[in-house]
Each structure stands twice: as structure tokens, then as C-alpha cells.
Amino acid sequence: MRSPLYYLLPVMGGYAVTSYYLLKNPHLLHKRKKLPFYCRHISHRGGAGERRENTLEAFDNAMSNHTDLLELDCHITKDGKVVVSHDLNLLRQTGHDVSICDITYEELPLYREHLEVTFFPGHYSSGSDRRFPLLEEVFQRFPHMPINVEIKEETPELVKKVSDLVKRYQRSERTIWASEKDPVMKLCQEENPDMPIMFTARRGLMLLLLFYTGLLPFVPLRESVLETYMPSIINRTYFPHSRIMRNRFLVFLQEKLMMRKGLFQHLQARGIQVYLWVLNQDSDYQRALESGADGIMTDYPSKLRCFLQRHEGAQRAGSGARGPVTADRQGSSY
Template sequence: MCAAVYVLSTITGYVLTSALLLKCPTLLHRRKRETFISKHISHRGGAGENLENTMAAFKHAVELGTDMLELDCHMTKDEQVVVSHDANLRRSSGIDGKICNMSYSELPPYLGKLGVTFQRECFCEGGEDKRIPLLRDVFEAFPNTPVNIDIKINNDTLIKKVSELVIKYDREHLTVWGNASNQIVKKCYKENPRIPVLFSFPRVLQLLGLFYTGLLPFVPLKEQFLEIPMPSIITKLRDPNKLTRTQRFIAWLADTLLMRKALFDHLTARGIQVYIWVLNDEEDFQRAFDLGATGVMTDFPTKLKDFMDRNSISNPQ
């Protein structure tokens, strides 16, 4: 009987302590210093309004007032860091060749019309700017704009060169980098721990495990940005009538587990920003902000800005 009472009291104490620390995490952890806060994030520069990952897209987004540019990096044969999502140029340029096998001068221009990945049956037709830019072009053109860098390949030289560029342009306080791969994120952190990193996919799973077991408030976190999809948008990316029952269930389960206000509130209280991608509809913008997300990543920066203006969602200072 005494043993049962002891176990019960121990469990009760743990639950109460966990609940307290979930609400007040700074009792145990020092809040991470936020050198910038991003509510409005332009995915690939705004792939629904200009050709993705081009200087024209980035310029449009920055002039609009975006808080952050999201982009992707690869490396050419002559070790130039370029801004491009795909390793192979077939989709973007119509050329069946890999960026890593070409020098920068050999890279073909983008096609004049590209599909918008996160908007079903949507295409973007660009203007004159079809050039694949260098990462340094972005840093030079927008010295005060935070940039979210997805390191697309597990390449030590690429990671090192991105770090060198960040240091050269004095952007360690304006940059976040990473990838869904835990191996890439570990290499990024090892190369330059002063540049904040994203949660990798395995670390997101660990984060959820810690949250649902009540252990999260007790565990230190090195990452400063949680960047996750809103699983429910799958019905907007694919024809809902073509989704199987299993696919619908998986999307519902993932959405239920990931989209948790208590989790987002705890992380933001610890100075960890939460970005939800890639949202292109106003109902999804509203849901993300209602859940407590720090920022929304979109292909349509003008649409997101108009939504934020109408709903008095202020940009961070």
C-alpha cells in the first residue's frame, strides 16, 4: 500500500512539474536570443509570383516587406555555391544534367514557365530574369534580410563554403540553415555553431516523442528553428478524390500530432521560432497564426502580406 502511494505521488509530482515547466520553460532553460523574428517568409523568394529562386523573386519579396527569404543551395563543378532547389536541371531548365557536373558558366537559364510545387495545377511565368544566382549575389543584394538556407546535398565542401560566405558577409546573426537530414544538420552545426540550425526530420520525431511523454520541458535543445509542414494541405496539393483512405488517415494523424498550440507556445517561450510551410491559402494562414506559429512560409508573398495587413498581424521590428 505504501509503495503504491509513493509511486502515485511520484507520478503526480512529475506530471505537475512537467505541466509547470511546459508553461514556464525559462524556470529551467535560458531563453535563446532572437536576433530576428520572421512572420512573413517567402518560399524560394515567392515561387507563385516570380520564377523560383531568382534575383527577381527575391527583389520583389524584399520590396514587398518580407521578413525572410527561403532558398536552396547546391554547388557547381567549379565549387560555386548556387541558389537552386533541384540537383538535376530537367524540371527547371529542361536540361537533363546535374548542377554538380557543370561549372557555373555552363548552367542553363530557367524555363520561362515553372510549376508551383505547393499549389496544385498552378504555374508561374517569369520575366527576363531566368538566371540561376550565386548565394553571394543574394547576400550582396540584401545585406539586412534574414535568409533561410536549405543545404540540399550532403557535401562537406558545400557546407564549408556556405559558412565562409555567411562569415564574409557578416550574416551569422541573419541566417538559419539545415535540412531534413540529421546528418547534414549535424555537419552544419559542427562547421559553424554560431549559425542557428533547423530541426531535422529525425529530430522533429524526437521532439514529438519528448512532448507527448512530458519530457520536453526537461531537455535542452540546440536548434533554434522548427520548420514543419501543415499536413492537412495535402488535399490542396493532390486531387482529394485520388487520395486513398490510408493516405487520408496518415495526413490526419500527422496533422493532429504536429499542429499543437501547446507545443508551439512552449518552443516560442524558449526562443525557438516555429515556421509552417508551404501555405498559400488564407484559411491556412489564419490557422497557423491561431496555433501560435511564429511565421508562415508562402509561395505568394503578396497574398500573405495582404492577409496580415487586413488582420493587423504586425511585422516584427
């Protein structure tokens, strides 16, 4: 009687070969997604290191530095106004221990004079603009700009109002639904399924599981964007609240598991863009490009612009002898 391995090994071998082939050629099973924008330069909260986060002044500064995507966060006031703000409670940003949902828009306090950069402790931003803008103001000011709108709270009224604004300004294809929470993302999708979405935290973990089991090439993905942190910034510029997330061994393990060029290339071949956040040093910008990421999210738009210009200048110089050079990917503006 033959051992079960006699039958199992050929099956597993065939599975591994098929999985690898489809990982490299996903178009055989999946239609490529087509986002109408490509993002290399992404401004986190509008560029929170150079101007106060999520202010119109910050967004203007990001635009002047040729950003490809504005990242922002929203909450809703007591009188139903959609406000651009990262935090629901305003203590960190204003010094007032009050939540946006408990006050009207007119009652919102001003930002602090100097605000510490969340992903670069010890560094502060300032500027002339201390006002919390309305999301509608941002849409009006930047009608053609791709915007990543993160919804942090499971608030149906907020989701509906954001969706209504997106539809009113005819920007469904240029506005990304973003949230780390599955219930929130479900609300967003139900309210406006025409908007592209990012992977939630749970879906991101599932993505890794599918990749390492070889199942990823066979599974359809509804997301158009993967936004994730680069583990190597933990304990340097990013300090998670959870102590276990700061464990050195776990940081090392995450780096090995997450920063896989093969995974990023497979997603990109399926039309899914990969963004790494929040990077504020040239060495981290370089690491992100070496890992194969599409976009870099930063608090320093001018710093990233200069880095990308040098990077692409070096590429052109290095390729000069071989003829004309095209941009790294479609849509590069550097």
C-alpha cells in the same frame, strides 16, 4: 503489503504536475534564446508563385512585399560555385536532364519559360529572370536580410563554401542553417556553430516524443527554429512522394499530434520560432495563426502581405475600445 500503485501513483502525479508547470515556465530551467530577427512573413524560394523560384527577381519581389525572411536552397557546381537552386538535377526547372555538380556555372541552362509551383499544382510562375544566381549575389544584394539556407546534400565542400560566404559578409546571426538530414546538419554545425539551426526531421519526431511523454521541459534544445509542414495541406496543395504520407487517417493523426498550441507556446517561451510551410491560401494562413505559429512560409508574398495587413487591421479595430494596440509579437512590420 501495499500495492506498487500506492507508491507509483503519487510519483507519477508529482511528475505530471512538475512537467506541466515547467512546460508553462521553461525559464526556470532554460535560458531563453535570442535571435536578432522575428519572422512572420517568409518567402519560399523567394516566392515561387509570383516569380520563378530562387531567382533575384523573386527575391526582389519578396522584398517589395515586406518579407521578413528569404528561404532558398543551394548546390555546388563542378567549378566550385555555390548556386541558388532547389533541385540538384535540373530537369524539372530547365528541361535539361543534368545535375548542377556535373557542369560549370557558365554551362547552367536557363529556367523554363513557365514553371509549375511545387506547392500549388496547376499554377505556374514566370517573369523576366531565368538565370540561376550565385549565393554570393544574394548576400551582396540583401546584406541585412535574414536568410534561411537549406543544404540538401551531404557535401562538405558546399557546406564550407556557404559558411565562408556567411562569414565574409558577416551575417552568421542572420543566416539559418536548414536541412532535414542529421548528417548534413552535423556538418553545418561543425563548420559554423554561430549560425542558428532548425530541427531536422528526426529531431522533430524526437520533439513530439518528448512533448507527449512530458520530458520536453527538462531537455535542452540546441535548435532556434522549428520549420514544419501543416498536415492539413496534404492532398490539397502538398502531395508527398510517399503514398503512406498521403493516407487520410495519417494526415488526420499528424494534424492532431503536430498542431498543438501548447507545444508552440512552450518553444516560443524558450525563444524558438515556429514556421509553417508552404501555405498559399488565405484559409491556411488563418489556420497557421490560429495554431500559434510565428511565421508563415508562402509562394505568394503579395498575397500573404495583404492577408497579414487585413489580419492586423482587424485586430486593431477589435481592440480600439480598449486602448492602444501593440503588434502580435516583436518586430512585426505590417
